[in-house]
Amino acid sequence: MAKQVRTRFAPSPTGSLHLGGVRTAFFNWLYARQNGGVFVLRIEDTDAERSTEESSKGIIESMKWLGLDWDEGPFYQSQRLDIYFEHLKKLADKGAIYPAFDTPEELEAMREEARRAKKNPIYDRRALRLSKDEVQHRIDSGEEFVWRFKVPDEGYTEIPELLMGTQDEHKILNSTIGDFIITRPGTKDKPGMPLYNFACVVDDALMKITHVFRGMEHLPNTPKQVLMYNAFGYEVPQFIHMPIIMKNNKKMSKRDPDYDPRFPVSILERRDLGYLPEATLNFLALLGWSHPESQELLTTEEILKTFSVDRLNKANPNFDEDKYMHTNAWHLKNKSDAELVALTKPFMEKAGLDLSMYDEKNLERMMAMEKERCHTLAQFPEALSYFFVAPSTYEEKGVEKSFKNENADKILESAASMILGLADSDMVKETIDAKLAAFVEASGIKYGIVGPILRLALTGRTRSPGLHEVIEVLGKTETAARLQSARKFIGSLA
C-alpha cells in the first residue's frame, strides 16, 4: 500500500499572506485533497525579530477565507524549540556540524572579497581550521557562535524534483554549496534559534511530509536540506518547485519599486477589494497549470478533479490583472442573487447604503440587475447607489442630450401620470414593461428618446440597467417623486 500523502504550507508570519503564497498553499492543499492525504499548516516563526502574532492571525484568516482547510496544525516553530535543540545535539555528536565564531562584518568582508575576485562567495571554513582546544576555550568563555553544517567537498547532491530540470532528479555539485549556517548566534548556555534550512527539515521529516510544492526560489536551498535529511537519516520528500509569479518582469512583490497599491499582493486586501476566493484560486491555478481540456473558468471542485503535476508549466508566468478581473466577474455571475446579497452586504454598508430600505426580494432583484455588469463585489454599491439615494444632480451629458430635448418635460409629465395610474398589482417588471411599451406606442415617440429621459430622471445617470426593473424596485411613490423632481429640474433649465 502506498504511503499516505502528506503536504504542508509553511509560511513565515512576517507580513500578510500574498498571492504567490496563496498559490503555493493551494497546490499543496490540492495535492493532499486529491490523494486523500493530509494537509498541514505550519507557521515558521523562528525569526523573533520579524515574526508577529498579527501576521499569523492574518495568514490563518486568509486560509479560512480561501477555504483552504488544514487537517493538522497550525504548528508554531517557536513552540518546538526543544525538538530542534535535540536534533542539533545529534548533529553535533556526529560531527556533522561545527561552531563558527565569525562576526557578520567579517563574513560580509569575505563575501565582498569573493565578489571582487569574481568567485562564488562560499564560506572558506576558517572556523573549521581552529584547533579543538581553542574552540572549546572560546565556547567555555561564553563567546557567541553559530553552527555550520559541514558540506562534503566532493560529489553531487541529488534532489528528488518532479518539475524543474531534466529527468526526475536534479544534481548539484557539492563544492558549490558551502557550509551553511543552521542556527542564529548563541552561547554555551543560551543556544541560538534554529534557522530555516534546519527547522524546516526537522519539521518536514517529523511531520512525515511526502510532497513539497514551493516556489522556485527555494531550489538553491534544496541541496542543503537534502544533505540535512541524510545527516539525520530521514527520508527526503518529493519536491515540486513551481515557477515564480512575475509582475513587471520581476518577482511579484510588495517591495517592487513599481508596486501599484491599486493591485495589492496581499490576499486580504484583495478580499476587501471585492475579489472572490474561488476566482482567486481559479486564476492562480492557471498561472503554471492548465486544464486537460483547456477550460479556464473553473470551480475549485473542478480544479480538484482535474489537477495533475504533469500539467504543470516550468516558465515563470506573468500576473495579468485583466484576466484576474475577468475570472472574478465570471465567478460573480455564477453566484445566486441571494448569495450576492450576503456577499455584497459589507461593501454596501461600508458605502453607507441603508439596506433596510428594501426587503430581501428587492435586494435580490438589484443583484440580478447588476451582476452582469460588476466585476468585483466592491463595484456593487456604486452601481446600485441610486436605489438608496434619490438623484440630486443629473449627469451632464445626459442633461445635454435628453433633458434639453424639445419635449422632455411633456414626456416626463405623461410618464408620471401613467405610472401614478398603475394599480399596485401592476408594479411588476412584466406589466411595467408592457405599459411602457404601450405608452411609447401611444405617444408616438420612440423608445430611444423616452427611455434615456426616464432613466436619467429616475437614476440621475445615463447608464443603468433595465428601466422596468428600476421602476419595479423603486415602487410607485418613489418613481413618481423622482419624475416630479426631474420635471422641476428641466423647468429650471429654461
Added chain:
RNA sequence: GUUCCCAUCGUCUAGAGGCCUAGGACAUCGGCCUCUCACGCCGGUAACACGGGUUCGACUCCCGUUGGGAACGCCA
C-alpha cells in the same frame, strides 16, 4: 561574478516528430444584439528567439548562442 532554472501571439497557455495553414483564453480592433451600460454572439490583427545538428520529416529531440528569471543572509 558564481550556481541553478526557463524560452509558442502584448499576456496566460494548448501542443509529448507528421493531426500545425500552430488551437483556446485575456487584452485589443471591427460588427451584431439593444432604451443606455454591460453581458452575449460573430469576425479581425497577433507567436514557435536565433544558429547548428538528429530525422524522410521538427514548435516538438540534442548542442550552442542570445534573451529572461532566481539564488548566492546570523530571512523564509
